[in-house]
Amino acid sequence: MTATPLIEFRNVSRTFSTGGRTVTAVDDVDLTIEAGEIFGIIGYSGAGKSTLVRLINALERVNSGQVLIDGVDLSTLRERQLREVRAGIGMIFQQFNLLRSRTVLGNVAYPLKIAGWDRERRKKRVAELLRFVGISDKAWNFPDQLSGGQKQRVGIARALATNPKILLADESTSALDPDTTREVLRLLKRVNTELGVTIVVITHEMEVVREIADRVVVLDQGRIVEQGTVFDVFSAPKTETAQRFVNTVVRDAPDRTDLDRVRARHPGRLVTARVTDTGGLGAALSDALNRHRVRFEIVYGGITAVSGRSFGGLTLELTGEDADVDALIAELRATTEIEEISG
Ligand SMILES: Nc1ncnc2c1ncn2[C@@H]1O[C@H](COP(=O)(O)OP(=O)(O)O)[C@@H](O)[C@H]1O
Ligand SMILES: [Mg+2]
Incomplete structure (x- = not known):
């Protein structure tokens, strides 16, 4: 028996045309991500990582191929149904994207307000989320009064507010120092194990993949050039691109x-x-x-x-x-x- 993958890409391509030039940001990608995984996507800047994640929540549309969430081809959905799919997918960002004019509480409550939760339920849910990410004491602070790590905790609480099944993390630790990065990654691991959320981690840092991912794909110029378990890719990288990434954290022979x-x-x-x-x-x-x-x-x-x-x-x-x-x-x-x- 094979269960339906939670996320599936079938021959997906996405191109952009600007100023008479065509860029293939995602090039014929096949990919399956199972429910419950922490899945890493690594590549250099411009490799197509952000475009690829934005295809998952239909912020970008494919030029060809199919993106399926829970077996449903996104291209067959109307806008209202797409909104439902998006509601089941949370996202966090490198620059946190918090509303500066709202408190921590206000930021986390925002998606609940949009989703029509009443005041009492919102209050209870926000308290629960702030406790989970460990920033209950900052509820009345504004984003500008928080450290980077605290801001990302707020971002995570907000992304989880409506109980999504999938969390997309696009370079979510790239603006953080190594210690804070490790703390945030530990929190993401808890989101996965304690809440059962499937996480797609986009990064250009092999250390991030090493710390939390189960499987990884290496993206180069829009194409998947290597994929496997994190252990296999780290211990025996096949392509030069993967080797270069692995060499940033593994030094097993003298240079x-x-x-x-x-x-x-x-x-x-x-x-x-x-x-x-x-x-x-x-x-x-x-x-x-x-x-x-x-x-x-x-x-x-x-x-x-x-x-x-x-x-x-x-x-x-x-x-x-x-x-x-x-x-x-x-x-x-x-x-x-x-x-x-x-x-
Ligand atoms: N909206 C857009 N319009 C034109 N080109 C784009 C757009 N979004 C991405 N691209 C191009 O697609 C390629 C992949 O970009 P992106 O997905 O942001 O890569 P990454 O996240 O790996 O840095 C780049 O060459 C980028 O310039
Ligand atoms: Mg990007």
Whole structure:
């Protein structure tokens, strides 16, 4: 049995024509997001991320293909039905987009007012939301009196006011410092686990994907160039674009500069061994090293934890008789990905 995906893109393209130039912002995208996921979409500026999320809540319309929410093709809906779909989708933004002239309370109550909730119900719901996001004490403050993290908490409370099933987060932590980013991401995780809201996280920061997403797609010039579980994409990126993103957080082998420094002090044979926690980090490595008359020294290492699992690389200097080192490397290759560094 396969359940209907909550969000589905089928061959979706969206182009813009401005000043005689046509830009394909979203180019033949196929995508499924299941209910309950935290789904990451990463790409550089201009990759088409914002256009892609705006297609989900029909703030943008497709030129070709279909966007389905809960199995319903948005292009078949009239404006009134579209408004209903939109009511089930909350959104938060990089610049928070709060109403400066209204208090925290007023901002969070606003969508409830629009939806026709009466005063008593609004009051109760707003109190509940402010408690959930942890800013009850700021209810009577204005946005200008809040820190960035507090503003985004208000944004999240407002987005959740009418109990949406989907939350779209477009660069929602990009204006925040690393500590505040982590706090907001922790809150989004609670929105997912405690309220069961499916979250689509748009970002250009791999750290954000690493912290909260289950699956991720890499968008490049409107196209999906890579997709998979966050662990798979982080531990074995296939495309150059994905590799560049992964390299911003994962350093499992020495780069050119590291290597020059290592070389200066370690003239012996250098190998980098891939390690994962499936075989016990480096257990095979340690067994093999014990059986050969080869000395080793760890000269570089990087282990990364993603989605509760670890992977990385250890660079070793191996010293001993050449034949012994060769035998060791040959044995290691049988179980472990080994790269000998030349020169
Ligand atoms: N309303 C628009 N009119 C014209 N071009 C647009 C419009 N919206 C987006 N684009 C273009 O589409 C491409 C993707 O933009 P966008 O979806 O904002 O990317 P991202 O969010 O990844 O930075 C860019 O080249 C951008 O200039
Ligand atoms: Mg954008």
